[in-house]
Amino acid sequence: MRVAELSRLSGVPVPTIKFYLREGLLPAGELTSRNQARYDDRHLRRLRLIRAMTDLAQVPLAGVREVLEALDSDTMSMHDRIGHVHRAITPSRRLTADDSARTAAATQVGELVARHGWSVEPDAPALATLVDTVAMMRSLGQEHLLGHLDAYAEAAEHLATLEVAAVSSRPDPDQLAEGVVVGTLLGESVLAALRLLAQENASARLLGG
Amino acid sequence: MRVAELSRLSGVPVPTIKFYLREGLLPAGELTSRNQARYDDRHLRRLRLIRAMTDLAQVPLAGVREVLEALDSDTMSMHDRIGHVHRAITPSRRLTADDSARTAAATQVGELVARHGWSVEPDAPALATLVDTVAMMRSLGQEHLLGHLDAYAEAAEHLATLEVAAVSSRPDPDQLAEGVVVGTLLGESVLAALRLLAQENASARLLGG
Numbered sequence: 001m002r003v004a005e006l007s008r009l010s011g012v013p014v015p016t017i018k019f020y021l022r023e024g025l026l027p028a029g030e031l032t033s034r035n036q037a038r039y040d041d042r043h044l045r046r047l048r049l050i051r052a053m054t055d056l057a058q059v060p061l062a063g064v065r066e067v068l069e070a071l072d073s074d075t076m077s078m079h080d081r082i083g084h085v086h087r088a089i090t091p092s093r094r095l096t097a098d099d100s101a102r103t104a105a106a107t108q109v110g111e112l113v114a115r116h117g118w119s120v121e122p123d124a125p126a127l128a129t130l131v132d133t134v135a136m137m138r139s140l141g142q143e144h145l146l147g148h149l150d151a152y153a154e155a156a157e158h159l160a161t162l163e164v165a166a167v168s169s170r171p172d173p174d175q176l177a178e179g180v181v182v183g184t185l186l187g188e189s190v191l192a193a194l195r196l197l198a199q200e201n202a203s204a205r206l207l208g209g
Numbered sequence: 210m211r212v213a214e215l216s217r218l219s220g221v222p223v224p225t226i227k228f229y230l231r232e233g234l235l236p237a238g239e240l241t242s243r244n245q246a247r248y249d250d251r252h253l254r255r256l257r258l259i260r261a262m263t264d265l266a267q268v269p270l271a272g273v274r275e276v277l278e279a280l281d282s283d284t285m286s287m288h289d290r291i292g293h294v295h296r297a298i299t300p301s302r303r304l305t306a307d308d309s310a311r312t313a314a315a316t317q318v319g320e321l322v323a324r325h326g327w328s329v330e331p332d333a334p335a336l337a338t339l340v341d342t343v344a345m346m347r348s349l350g351q352e353h354l355l356g357h358l359d360a361y362a363e364a365a366e367h368l369a370t371l372e373v374a375a376v377s378s379r380p381d382p383d384q385l386a387e388g389v390v391v392g393t394l395l396g397e398s399v400l401a402a403l404r405l406l407a408q409e410n411a412s413a414r415l416l417g418g
Contacts, residue, residue: 048349048350052349077416077417078416079412079413079416079417082412082416083409083412086405086408086409086412090405093398113406118406118407118409118410119409119410119413119414119417120406120409120410120413121409124405124406124409125405126401126402126403126405126406126409127402127406129398129401129402130399130402130403130406133395133398133399133402134399136395137391137395137399140257140261140387140391141257142387142388142391142392142395144375144378144388145372145375145376145388145391145392145395145396146399147375148368148371148372148375149399151367151368151371152368152399152400152403153403153407155364155367155368155400156400156403156404156406156407157407157410157411158360158364159357159360159361159364159404159407160404160407160408160410160411161407161411161415162357162360163354163357163408163411164408164411164412164415164416165415166353166354166356166357167354168412168415168416169353178349178351179351179353179354182346182349182351182354183351183354184405184408186342186345186346186349186351186354187354187404188401188404189302189338189342190339190342190343190346190358190361191361191364191365191400191401191404192335192338192397192400192401193335193336193338193339193342194335194339194361194362194365195365195368195369195396195397195400196295196299196333196334196335196393197322197327197329197333197335197336197339197365198327198362198365198366198368198369198370199295199369199372199373199393200292200295200327200328200329200330200333200335201327201328201329201366201369202366202369202370202372202373203288203291203292203295203373204288204328204329205328206370206373206374206377207286207287207288207291207373207377208286208288208328
């Protein structure tokens with residue numbers, strides 16, 4: 001297809017596509033004349049992946065470049081490739097809690113991860129977010145809400161197994177990466193919305209008049 | 210306690226406390242002289258609740274006032290009071306998907322809620338968020354990631370039952386409301402972080418080299 005068709009199918013304006021081409025984020029098309037090139041489905045999928053990262057996750061272009069290099073690597077395992085995408089789109093969210101609450105939270109989270117036998121890197125951004133959030137709950141005197149942390153972890157583990165299986169069923173690396181971006185970010189929003197609805201339902205059942 | 214002690218224990222500056230008093234968000238203390246008043250634990254708890262709403266959920270002051278009026282109402286059921294707090298802190302997040310994807314998503318979400326027999330108001334903000342997010346996943350050609358929507362709903366229902374029971378174990382209405390604010394907002398962050406860690410673990414197990 002021509003660049004105009006690529007633009008129409010992806011919803012990305014032609015000047016933006018040309019910018020991605022100049023920056024090397026999108027591989028060059030096959031030249032058919034001095035000024036014209038032909039593009040294929042691989043270009044379309046890669047464009048969709050770039051937009052999913054920049055639009056849904058506000059990943060800066062340097063981060064997008066890093067992810068694409070990881071995807072195109074011949075030496076990385078699928079797990080490492082997915083890990084690169086995953087981390088690029090999920091920066092840690094920092095909250096400020098006092099030091100003693102933070103120390104207690106780090107112990108609580110470390111024990112939780114060990115108890116469930118999870119294999120996670122010690123520098124995973126989500127680990128820092130989790131410690132900070134638990135510390136904040138402790139600082140606010142709401143430790144009792146953490147009593148069901150294991151139930152949360154079990155639910156997360158159950159869903160994550162289904163999610164990784166669904167995402168990794170896609171054979172093409174770009175499609176797989178797009179699934180990781182969309183599934184991680186929009187999946188979080190789906191789960192959060194369902195939790196709010198389930199809370200409304202549980203409140204109606206347990207406390208309704 | 211004096212206002213200085215109330216400020217120290219809550220971490221809220223004295224001028225801010227005086228502003229809340231003038232605005233009627235915080236009930237007046239007991240006057241002990243022309244210029245001095247005494248405050249108690251109820252003031253401290255209400256201050257913590259106000260800060261939890263403004264700091265964690267960026268609720269505007271008008272919303273805080275509405276929540277506090279609901280809490281102080283003698284005529285509302287506990288479910289209605291919790292519902293007021295819940296909605297004030299969880300505005301719907303809108304995404305733009307095309308109309309046909311949105312119609313299909315609304316049907317899919319409606320069937321899901323009916324299948325699980327959930328009692329939720331048709332104007333619940335989370336319902337709009339859920340429809341928009343599902344529509345966005347469909348627009349991006351990632352419907353296959355929605356195959357486990359029922360598993361998400363079951364997990365959310367299981368956790369919500371535990372959460373509502375934990376929150377409603379607090380007898381004081383301000384403590385209960387603070388639990389709803391903290392549990393809803395920070396609980397979402399805890400669950401999201403655990404999901405990312407569980408995904409890393411599942412990826413290592415299923416796809417690791």
